[in-house]
Amino acid sequence: MFLLLMTKKRRLRIASYNINGINSRLAVLTRWLAEFQPDVACLQELKCTDEVFPREAIEAAGYSAIWHGQRSWNGVATLSRVGEPVETRRALPSDPKLEQSRYLEAAVCGILVGNMYAPNGNPRPGPKFDYKLEWMDRLHEHAAGLLGSGVPAVLIGDFNVIPSDRDVYKPERWLKDALFAPEARERYEQLVAQGWTDAIRHLHPDERIYTFWHYWRNSFQRDAGIRIDHALLSPSLAKKLKSAGVDRTPRGWEKTSDHAPIWVEVEA
């Protein structure tokens, strides 16, 4: 019995949640942390400056955190209840718009966690779409370096890319959208092809899986969604993948985000 306990491997639950305004969703966030109990939680779209990040509420929930905010838009934070995240970088190398808070990388429990919020890119064509593609090119370069280093790593967050027809309720409605643009989908495909494992799709190859539903026209009730939040695992971490999915529960709450959290469980 003693031996059994000693050799029992524990699981680490790493989640990602585009919270769409951390201060206006604080009740949703703390409820989700309490109910879902992620060990690591990567948040995107904080929409707050560093000064007004709700550190006390996060700590009261049992998490230590690092964050990179920005006025009005973007913003990423990495929360952990399994040791303080050790920050390794707070932007992609050579991001063409460094003032945008879109990437926060940290070591937690021996895993390198890249928390990302890729540009939306609409309207297409235009400068915002150009920036989306440039940003994805920078991500591609950086991700290749991570794989080359051999470190167990996960790239997790809002990629703002619908990878395939299976990931959208009506593909024909999204043909002109930056999230479903061939140029963006190609880049996502090429990124995965470096050797990353799209954890949720890998474990659920045939399911319709969505992570985002518009607020309007009862999209969530009709399940008219898209899959744009992803978790990519490096080969060494993919070997330890046990389960992965989308937690749709908080999407049904009052005053909630338009995204649902995603999660992976790996053997620690």
Add this chain to the structure above:
DNA sequence: ATGTCTGGCCCGGCCAGA
């Protein structure tokens, strides 16, 4: 085509971004 939210501006509805 529509639709719904948030934050900013600077105090009451608009605008941009998503």
